């Protein structure tokens with residue numbers, strides 16, 4: 001089954017697939033691969049992409065753009081965003097609703113409209129149903145933003161087999177996973193956002209070391225600077241204030257962008273604008289030097305976050321092995337120069353920077369669908385994580401190499417009657433015994449006293465995209481819960497991780513034996529206690545030679561428990577169970593009779 005790769009962007013979205021060994025983006029009828037992430041509700045129905053973009057000026061109240069900024073967020077989270085948007089927002093169940101015309105939609109519903117458009121485009125070109133996709137998200141997206149992206153996929157009829165980080169996708173497009181190791185800086189300057197991510201690659205595994213950026217800095221700001229110059233010049237030369245004319249303003253914005261784009265390839269370009277009311281044509285020549293002088297400050301504003309990201313990752317610019325450029329605005333020669341100067345090496349720019357994320361998503365999709373033979377692991381936990389259970393044994397909830405974000409849930413109970421709490425001791429490592437693993441954190445969950453085995457304690461591990469582990473323990477009876485957050489990789493060097501994994505192989509046999517012994521002793525102890533209890537309750541119901549046989553079997557089990565052979569313990573346990581079989585059955589009959597009697601009693605009352 002084919003899996004496609006999708007770059008669901010703030011301004012533009014793309015879909016790509018693997019054509020043999022080569023990732024390719026899919027163009028629409030007009031030949032353009034980029035679908036503007038804009039949705040408009042018109043009287044003739046819903047439109048998406050380029051035609052919807054045209055509605056932005058004519059019908060802003062019914063047109064939605066930049067919906068990615070609202071994914072997985074509540075109203076309180078976006079208070080700062082609102083000054084940029086003309087939207088009427090509300091909230092329902094913690095999820096933002098955007099008013100479009102008379103109706104309201106959630107961000108995943110709007111994103112789903114864009115995804116559907118991409119899906120249909122792929123179906124038309126590939127002549128097959130598309131139902132599985134890899135979708136990219138910014139590295140800093142949290143769990144709810146990732147979940148919202150998955151929801152959007154589901155609404156669009158797509159099974160989202162994997163969410164991957166945009167910088168990871170860009171690195172995959174350049175085949176960087178084939179290197180055994182390295183440190184990668186991904187510089188992403190799009191239309192409205194800037195992101196810098198520092199990734200560490202080791203044996204095909206990408207880890208996000210740090211991210212930074214500016215959610216309101218991009219190509220649009222460059223257009224704006226040029227547009228301001230044009231507006232001022234028109235006023236000076238023609239005495240005309242174009243601000244009063246919506247259409248002329250739109251024309252100025254578009255011409256500013258066109259001029260900027262031309263200056264990426266040429267030294268000079270002319271901006272041409274038809275003035276309103278047939279007052280003539282305005283022309284202005286711009287040189288690349290002029291554009292660079294006007295916008296150098298904008299480029300400088302991307303370098304501070306780059307330095308901060310390096311600092312957060314504990315790196316110097318010279319530690320970066322590869323620099324990858326993403327986003328249309330990285331075509332500007334000034335941007336390339338400044339990035340090269342900062343990192344001291346030429347950035348990768350062979351691929352189309354608008355397409356590189358979608359291409360990488362397709363590479364990941366190809367790997368997942370088994371088309372590509374290379375084993376590849378992405379964004380994974382380097383070590384297993386779990387909790388301590390009785391006898392000092394580690395019970396693993398999340399295995400090593402699990403792709404993140406990820407979650408796991410397991411039910412535990414108590415071992416001793418009347419326990420008023422349980423200790424949740426969180427561990428990391430590959431060994432069977434607690435003492436050989438790394439202790440990450442511990443906390444206590446209080447509970448009302450109950451017989452052993454009765455409480456049900458649900459333990460949930462949640463690892464977000466940044467590798468932060470959140471552990472919650474919940475008493476299912478009382479719904480009381482406790483949780484804690486830890487960063488499992490904190491303070492662990494690569495060497496230590498390797499050592500821990502190496503030890504787990506080295507001591508595997510010993511560890512398993514030790515664990516089996518502990519478990520057999522625990523089970524043996526529990527069986528002795530339970531059988532003693534049965535003898536007290538039902539000894540009078542069976543023959544004395546039966547009692548003697550049970551006592552003999554119990555003594556043999558107690559002796560085996562003191563030894564070190566788990567198999568011997570299990571064998572003696574079987575003897576106890578066999579000798580006590582009649583006693584247990586009799587007691588069960590008895591308690592059944594009692595239960596029936598109880599029922600009668602209560603019926604009677």
Ligand code: AMP
Pocket residue numbers: 009011012189190191192218219220257260261262264326327328329330331332353354
């Ligand atoms: P993206 O969001 O990655 O699609 O980037 C779109 C932004 O890239 C817009 O602001 C475009 O104006 C800008 N852009 C595209 N091509 C070029 C180019 N050749 N030179 C400068 N900016 C460009």
